[in-house]
Amino acid sequence: MSAAAKRFRTIIDFRREIAPIGSGLAGLTAAAPSALRNIHAIGGIVIKELCRRKDFYVLFVLTALITALMGSVSFFNEVKVVRYVKEICLLLIWISSLVIAITTAARQIPFERENRTLFPLLAKPVTRGQVALGKFWGCWLATGLALFVFYLFFIVVSATRDHDLALVASLQALTLHWCMLGVVIAITVLGSLVFAAPSSNNTITIVVVAGILLLGRHLNKVALRLDEPLQSILYSIYYIIPHLELYDMRDLLIHSWGSIPWLVWLGAIAYAIVYAVLFLFAACLVFQRKPVN
Amino acid sequence: MTLAPILKIESLHVAFRSRELGQEAKLAVKGLNLAVSPGEVFGFLGPNGAGKTTTMNVLLGFVPPTSGNAFLFGVNVREPIARQRIGYLPELTYYYKFLTAEEILRFYAKIFGLRSSLADQRINSILKLVELDHARKRPIKTYSKGMQQRVGLAQALINNPDLLILDEPTSGLDPVGRMKVREIIQRLKNDGKTVFFSSHELGEVETVCDRVAILCDGQLKAEGKVEQLVRAYQCTTLEQVFLKIIDYKLAA
Numbered sequence: 001m002s003a004a005a006k007r008f009r010t011i012i013d014f015r016r017e018i019a020p021i022g023s024g025l026a027g028l029t030a031a032a033p034s035a036l037r038n039i040h041a042i043g044g045i046v047i048k049e050l051c052r053r054k055d056f057y058v059l060f061v062l063t064a065l066i067t068a069l070m071g072s073v074s075f076f077n078e079v080k081v082v083r084y085v086k087e088i089c090l091l092l093i094w095i096s097s098l099v100i101a102i103t104t105a106a107r108q109i110p111f112e113r114e115n116r117t118l119f120p121l122l123a124k125p126v127t128r129g130q131v132a133l134g135k136f137w138g139c140w141l142a143t144g145l146a147l148f149v150f151y152l153f154f155i156v157v158s159a160t161r162d163h164d165l166a167l168v169a170s171l172q173a174l175t176l177h178w179c180m181l182g183v184v185i186a187i188t189v190l191g192s193l194v195f196a197a198p199s200s201n202n203t204i205t206i207v208v209v210a211g212i213l214l215l216g217r218h219l220n221k222v223a224l225r226l227d228e229p230l231q232s233i234l235y236s237i238y239y240i241i242p243h244l245e246l247y248d249m250r251d252l253l254i255h256s257w258g259s260i261p262w263l264v265w266l267g268a269i270a271y272a273i274v275y276a277v278l279f280l281f282a283a284c285l286v287f288q289r290k291p292v293n
Numbered sequence: 294m295t296l297a298p299i300l301k302i303e304s305l306h307v308a309f310r311s312r313e314l315g316q317e318a319k320l321a322v323k324g325l326n327l328a329v330s331p332g333e334v335f336g337f338l339g340p341n342g343a344g345k346t347t348t349m350n351v352l353l354g355f356v357p358p359t360s361g362n363a364f365l366f367g368v369n370v371r372e373p374i375a376r377q378r379i380g381y382l383p384e385l386t387y388y389y390k391f392l393t394a395e396e397i398l399r400f401y402a403k404i405f406g407l408r409s410s411l412a413d414q415r416i417n418s419i420l421k422l423v424e425l426d427h428a429r430k431r432p433i434k435t436y437s438k439g440m441q442q443r444v445g446l447a448q449a450l451i452n453n454p455d456l457l458i459l460d461e462p463t464s465g466l467d468p469v470g471r472m473k474v475r476e477i478i479q480r481l482k483n484d485g486k487t488v489f490f491s492s493h494e495l496g497e498v499e500t501v502c503d504r505v506a507i508l509c510d511g512q513l514k515a516e517g518k519v520e521q522l523v524r525a526y527q528c529t530t531l532e533q534v535f536l537k538i539i540d541y542k543l544a545a
């Protein structure tokens with residue numbers, strides 16, 4: 001083919017290629033697979049980065065070491081000590097997972113901007129929304145992987161100490177914990193677009209999440225004792241915030257109280273999805289409006 | 294045969310709002326009109342701070358135009374799909390340092406939706422072309438500056454683009470590397486591709502470009518074939534034309 005003919009083909013081919021896109025519903029169905037593909041590819045980079053950094057391994061080894069140390073204290077296998085070990089192990093898992101989730105998610109987009117890797121990426125047929133969602137997806141999968149390892153460790157610990165596998169309850173705890181982290185990661189991704197510095201975002205997100213986890217369920221009781229308009233403000237906060245503390249199944253595992261009804265489990269997952277979607281939607285909107293250079 | 298332009302810029306203005314209060318907005322591009330036809334190698338010239346990178350940033354959708362429009366393949370640059378068939382090399386090359394050259398190319402290939410067999414084949418040939426084949430399994434953080442620049446060129450070629458937008462492709466390369474880039478541009482041209490690039494190496498521009506535009510202070514000062522410009526300004530080289538245009542501005 002001559003060069004001139006090739007040139008002509010260029011525009012004709014392009015017209016044909018993009019014709020379906022941009023024409024209503026047909027366009028949407030044509031664009032959906034590419035959006036998912038992009039989100040998945042960007043998520044893959046997050047996971048690769050996390051695997052090549054050492055933070056996760058450090059946290060895991062630390063958790064394992066501390067738990068093992070606590071476990072080795074008891075020679076008598078008393079019920080109380082077993083509970084104590086389980087409690088410590090779960091507490092460490094909660095803290096580690098939150099630290100991994102927040103620090104990983106908080107640095108993603110700011111680092112891409114700082115290192116300017118965002119530019120070659122956005123020069124590809126990728127929307128900013130897809131970048132934000134891809135970052136969320138990668139962080140969420142990575143924390144899922146970490147959680148799986150952590151809970152496996154917990155199951156082994158409780159099986160050897162307690163002779164009680166509690167598989168179903170552990171599985172529920174794991175999935176709910178993971179959904180809770182999804183909401184946390186979505187909040188963090190949004191935060192990373194709103195606050196300029198990753199460190200301030202880290203701090204703010206940790207304070208907010210810890211606040212919700214520790215105080216969330218008491219806000220309405222506190223509100224009762226306050227005057228207006230503080231009372232209404234606190235009440236609205238109580239109803240607006242995602243109640244992450246609901247996802248804490250630690251007591252059930254520690255005291256071997258068994259599993260929760262599956263319907264409740266499903267409801268909790270749906271509740272987390274709603275909040276994660278809301279935060280991610282906000283993140284996409286903020287990113288879309290933000291100048292990137 | 295006249296063809297619809299592959300790249301078109303219509304009365305583009307870009308203003309950067311100043312961070313300090315009371316300061317006027319900085320106009321980086323002032324009413325730029327430009328059209329590049331398919332198959333052309335187009336040199337985008339201008340002194341430091343002229344607005345070349347800003348114009349390219351608009352073409353890639355990083356910076357929204359304050360007014361005016363830009364189109365690639367007849368599609369407004371606001372649509373991400375306008376970037377399906379372009380390759381872009383940023384002014385300064387920055388890539389995920391923890392990935393290897395091969396991994397980063399595979400990632401970008403995925404974003405373009407290339408089948409993995411096709412992607413492998415293309416990655417192999419591109420890495421050979423930019424002479425990074427020996428280092429393909431090493432993380433990018435172990436590369437020299439010139440090698441990183443070549444990763445940039447490689448990622449710009451991964452989708453076999455019809456239009457290349459290269460922001461100073463030869464900066465940071467040694468003489469052999471520069472010649473290599475010129476060869477690649479020539480090869481792309483022979484394949485019927487369009488290349489839109491900025492450069493400060495006027496000798497180089499003279500040898501590879503069909504047409505050039507000279508931008509100064511955000512305004513288009515001259516545009517046309519190199520021979521035409523040289524004749525119109527009664528000079529012997531493009532460099533002289535360039536200096537004359539800038540002097541002209543100083544005198545005015």
Ligand SMILES: Nc1ncnc2c1ncn2[C@@H]1O[C@H](COP(=O)(O)OP(=O)(O)OP(=O)(O)O)[C@@H](O)[C@H]1O
Nearest residue numbers: 293309319321339340341342343344345346347348
């Ligand atoms: N984000 C920004 N905020 C404010 N001003 C900016 C911003 N980006 C660029 N500018 C200004 O716009 C003008 C054009 O800059 P640009 O980077 O486009 O120049 P250039 O032609 O690419 O120069 P060089 O040859 O040095 O790369 C400069 O005066 C620069 O200071």
Ligand SMILES: [Mg+2]
Nearest residue numbers: 345346347384
């Ligand atoms: Mg520049």
